[in-house]
Amino acid sequence: MTITSISQIESELHLLQQEAKIAIAQVTTLAQLEQLRIDYLGKKGKLSQILREMGKLSPQDRPRIGALANEVKEGLQEQLERQRQDLQAAQIQAQLEAETLDVTMPGVGRPLGRIHxxxxxxxxxxxxxxxxxxxxxxxxxxxxxxxxxxxxxxxxxxxxxxxxxxxxxxxxxxxxxxxxxxxxxxxxxxxxxxxxxxxxxxxxxxxxxxxxxxxxxxxxxxxxxxxxxxxxxxxxxxxxxxxxxxxxxxxxxxxxxxxxxxxxxxxxxxxxxxxxxxxxxxxxxxxxxxxxxxxxxxxxxxxxxxxxxxxxxxxxxxxxxxxxxxxxxxxxxxx
Structure with missing residues (x-):
């Protein structure tokens, strides 16, 4: 990726934000959600790759890009956390439904043994x-x-x-x-x-x-x-x-x-x-x-x-x- 201007970096950050939001909203498991966090916010993730281009900007443009990058990062972290909580709640609910006993159903009879x-x-x-x-x-x-x-x-x-x-x-x-x-x-x-x-x-x-x-x-x-x-x-x-x-x-x-x-x-x-x-x-x-x-x-x-x-x-x-x-x-x- 080659980015040479502040407008290009801003555009890439916005695109990253939209792409990540859509991906986070579509995941159905906690494992998939963790993989998205690594892909976008990890040390070698997409956000880090964009921020490496800040070194090519002038000193007066860097604070602006830094603030935007933090905003994007915080927004994605919040969405990741909300999605994690929703998935955990859904997992617990599914487990409860699977383990729920219908107390109105007749029990399974097991005859007692007797001494010969x-x-x-x-x-x-x-x-x-x-x-x-x-x-x-x-x-x-x-x-x-x-x-x-x-x-x-x-x-x-x-x-x-x-x-x-x-x-x-x-x-x-x-x-x-x-x-x-x-x-x-x-x-x-x-x-x-x-x-x-x-x-x-x-x-x-x-x-x-x-x-x-x-x-x-x-x-x-x-x-x-x-x-x-x-x-x-x-x-x-x-x-x-x-x-x-x-x-x-x-x-x-x-x-x-x-x-x-x-x-x-x-x-x-x-x-x-x-x-x-x-x-x-x-x-x-x-x-x-x-x-x-x-x-x-x-x-x-x-x-x-x-x-x-x-x-x-x-x-x-x-x-x-x-x-x-x-x-x-x-x-x-x-x-």
Whole structure:
């Protein structure tokens, strides 16, 4: 650009002013507006390029051009600021409109989950035993033969193993057939007195029908202390039955056999006019106490176990154990 007279500089300033005003009025984003400010008012902008020609003017003309240049600059700065404020206000308004909730529209319903009847039964059992002073203990589902059988007085050639045929893994381990293995692990790392309750899933090779499943749930309890007797076991079981069923149901203990308890008994309750087996129990066999390093001449203990599915079926009047696993919402919505 070559400007040689004051009139030419004045003309260029006026043209610059008009051009900039039109451009500023047409921008739609803050980024575009900032780019216009740099193009017209920046150090290398169009206004600076015109003012560089002031050096060719006479000293008496320079103040006049300087005043006009300041007027143009201030005018453009004011327009830039107004446009910036307008664009910011429009941006905020657009954001508010996009995020506005129509409170008159119906909400999106999200149904609340419910506790499965098996989990609810386990929680109910644990609440009772924790209230009686027992601690909850857990253990692995994949067990060794030692913890699942041998430490529980069931060596490899013991016929009782046929009652608990299970699933064996290639490495020789197995899926636990009861939570009694938790009791062994706990006793190995704790000294008497102990009172624990062990809930969990267990596995046995069983034919699935209305009352049997290859996968089911147990809760077992164990107490070891000085001087515990079968009377302590009976009192504990009766109190548990009373709290579980909410009534003083008739209870009977039938002699039975378990390799890890001696003497052993089955627990029946009178339910709807007939006797129903609900638990197995007994005094801990001395060989089991020896396996964990307890002296059976000093300590005695009792243990009991129940099938959670059986209790859930009794409490909720369920006729088929398979209903607990089918995930049929028509069935589960009842609970």
């Amino acid at each position: 009847p098996l989990n609810g039964t386990i929680d109910r059992v644990l609440d009772i035993f924790v209230g009686l002073g027992y601690k909850v203990a857990t253990g692995p589902h994949v067990e060794t033969d030692y913890y699942n059988f041998e430490a529980l007085n069931t060596p490899a050639d013991h016929p009782a193993r046929d009652m608990q045929d299970t699933f064996y893994l290639p490495d020789g381990n197995l899926l636990r057939t009861h939570t009694s293995s938790v009791q062994i692990r706990y006793m190995e790392t704790h000294e008497p007195p102990i009172r624990i309750v062990a809930p969990g899933r267990v596995y046995r090779r069983d034919t699935v029908d209305a009352t049997h499943s290859a996968v089911f749930h147990q809760v077992e309890l164990l107490a070891v202390d000085r001087g515990l007797t079968f009377n302590d076991l009976k009192g504990t079981i009766k109190e548990f039955i009373r709290q579980m069923f909410g009534a003083e149901l008739p209870v009977r203990f039938r002699a039975s056999y378990f390799p890890f308890t001696e003497p052993s008994a089955e627990v029946d309750v009178q339910w709807q006019g007939k006797w129903l087996e609900v638990m197995g129990c007994g005094m801990v066999d001395p060989n089991v106490l020896k396996a964990v390093g307890y002296d059976p001449e000093i300590y005695t203990g009792f243990a009991a176990g129940l099938g959670v599915e059986r209790f859930a079926m009794v409490l909720h009047q369920i006729d088929d154990i398979r209903r607990l696993y089918n995930s049929d919402l028509r069935f589960l919505r009842q609970f």
